Amino acid sequence: MGKAYADLAVVRGRHAAALGVLAWHHGPVTVLQDSPFVRACRGLPGPHTPVWFMRQAGRSLPEYRKIRQGVGMLESCRRPDLVTEITLQPVRRHNVDAAIFFSDIVVPVAAAGIDLDIVAGTGPVVAEPVRTEADLARLRPIVPADVDFVTEAVRLLVAELGATPLIGFAGAPFTLASYLIEGGPSRTYLKTKAMMYGAPELWNALLARLAEITLTFLRVQIDAGVSAVQLFDSWAGALSEADYRRFVMPHSAAVLNGLIDAGVPRIHFGVGTGVLLEAMGEAGADVVGVDWRTPLDEATRRIGPDRAVQGNLDPAILFAGWDVVERETRRVLDQGKAAPGHVFNLGHGVMPETDPDILTRLVALVHEVSGS
Numbered sequence: 001m002g003k004a005y006a007d008l009a010v011v012r013g014r015h016a017a018a019l020g021v022l023a024w025h026h027g028p029v030t031v032l033q034d035s036p037f038v039r040a041c042r043g044l045p046g047p048h049t050p051v052w053f054m055r056q057a058g059r060s061l062p063e064y065r066k067i068r069q070g071v072g073m074l075e076s077c078r079r080p081d082l083v084t085e086i087t088l089q090p091v092r093r094h095n096v097d098a099a100i101f102f103s104d105i106v107v108p109v110a111a112a113g114i115d116l117d118i119v120a121g122t123g124p125v126v127a128e129p130v131r132t133e134a135d136l137a138r139l140r141p142i143v144p145a146d147v148d149f150v151t152e153a154v155r156l157l158v159a160e161l162g163a164t165p166l167i168g169f170a171g172a173p174f175t176l177a178s179y180l181i182e183g184g185p186s187r188t189y190l191k192t193k194a195m196m197y198g199a200p201e202l203w204n205a206l207l208a209r210l211a212e213i214t215l216t217f218l219r220v221q222i223d224a225g226v227s228a229v230q231l232f233d234s235w236a237g238a239l240s241e242a243d244y245r246r247f248v249m250p251h252s253a254a255v256l257n258g259l260i261d262a263g264v265p266r267i268h269f270g271v272g273t274g275v276l277l278e279a280m281g282e283a284g285a286d287v288v289g290v291d292w293r294t295p296l297d298e299a300t301r302r303i304g305p306d307r308a309v310q311g312n313l314d315p316a317i318l319f320a321g322w323d324v325v326e327r328e329t330r331r332v333l334d335q336g337k338a339a340p341g342h343v344f345n346l347g348h349g350v351m352p353e354t355d356p357d358i359l360t361r362l363v364a365l366v367h368e369v370s371g372s
């Protein structure tokens with residue numbers, strides 16, 4: 001397997017533009033190395049700063065709310081027809097430079113045998129939280145067939161998207177563990193941290209299992225044709241740098257380094273991670289996602305000159321009127337120039353109450369201001 005991936009990476013790099021479509025293990029894989037998005041991830045110049053939004057697919061769009069009526073969140077993630085339509089909705093509307101695969105971070109752990117649901121307005125809720133050795137046994141490794149609906153949806157999407165890259169994603173071991181241990185969303189991560197500090201062997205076994213599941217899940221998406229992957233460690237900002245490096249980073253690094261030979265850019269994102277940015281880059285990322293708290297030029301000083309950045313307009317600014325949006329967007333674009341590559345995004349996901357027309361205008365503004 002390793003050799004095949006390595007060969008592909010070479011072919012992708014050298015002949016991507018000429019070949020366009022390559023035959024790979026399981027079928028045709030569209031190679032989009034020359035898209036503005038992939039070029040920025042690699043620190044290469046492009047025609048404009050690429051832009052997409054975390055949570056661009058979802059509740060800010062009336063067409064999303066309509067198609068989801070009467071269909072549970074997990075069920076919609078498992079139906080390739082719905083996944084395809086929902087993923088395409090924001091691409092059609094906003095002219096973004098990348099699509100993000102519609103799914104959720106808990107989809108692979110559900111496939112691994114954990115009984116859970118995604119409750120509207122709350123988030124993932126786990127029926128029996130994972131807190132002991134015996135609980136850990138319920139979390140088995142996954143094989144690609146466990147998520148065949150993902151393979152099918154990615155293939156459908158890649159065919160539909162043409163020149164627009166598709167971003168695959170997964171939750172990072174720490175953020176996934178927080179849902180499994182707490183049983184649902186948490187403000188304090190009390191039980192999570194109690195296991196991390198108090199039962200480090202169990203903690204490491206749990207995070208290693210989650211890293212294994214996550215790596216398989218991302219490989220499935222890459223095999224099916226995504227052009228980049230994003231590892232969401234959304235809640236890692238709850239940790240100090242020392243604890244992140246000791247208890248979390250090795251497991252995230254196992255995922256990210258396990259994908260080096262796959263030949264697609266790896267984005268690593270978390271919220272409230274100002275003090276972790278350097279470590280999150282070191283964990284193995286081509287692009288470090290930055291929330292709105294740290295200006296991108298400052299972020300680049302911390303991360304170092306070898307990695308691109310993604311971010312970081314505060315999603316709340318979209319509620320402050322167009323003049324403010326325009327001023328702050330210009331600031332973010334300006335500060336992003338300090339990095340070798342900049343992918344414009346919000347500092348976290350689109351809020352459900354956001355006016356979708358503002359997002360459409362914002363994409364046009366980013367393209368206009370950054371275009372040569």
Ligand code: CP3
Nearest residue numbers: 054055056057058100102103104105120121122123232234
């Ligand atoms: O457009 C996209 O970004 C793709 C879709 C996507 C979803 N979840 C769909 C979703 C992505 C990338 C995710 C990742 C995800 N899921 C993360 C990491 C990103 C982040 O926000 O930091 C996390 C922490 C989760 C867990 C989760 N799932 C939460 C916290 C929630 C929100 C709860 C709520 O309803 O407010 C969910 C549910 C969820 N995931 C929704 C969507 C569109 C809302 C469910 C619905 O529409 O009924």
